[in-house]
Amino acid sequence: QTANGTWIFECQHGESECQGNKEQACALSLYQNNASIQVQFISCVMSTRRPPTAGSQCATVLGINYNQIEDCAQGTEGNELLAELGDRTHSFTPHIRFVPTVAINRVSISYIIFTNTS
DSSP, X not given: OOTTSOOOOOOTTOHHHHHHHHHHHHHHHHTTTOHHHHHHHHHHXXXXXXXXXXXXXXXXXXXXOHHHHHHHHHSHHHHHHHHHHHHHHHTOSSOOXXXXXXXXXXXXXXXXHHHHHO
């Protein structure tokens, strides 16, 4: 975060990935009371050849309002949500070493599997 309060994100695959990540963060927030839509949207986006640009297509398939997601992602809320998710990612124990990493209740699946089989 800069001195004037704006966020600058650096994503592995560039700006389009950052924008796609904001769309996913906004969808999670907008549909926070509908886990089914959350999972379906993220699964749809991540199963395409170009996840950063799949939000509109996936919203159409699911019958949800892409304009709300896009407005959120392009505004201050999208930046705040992505920063919050970044903080949560960095606070995982054990630390995330690869992506994608799936977590349940803020514990990575690989950690759950490892501790239950050792």
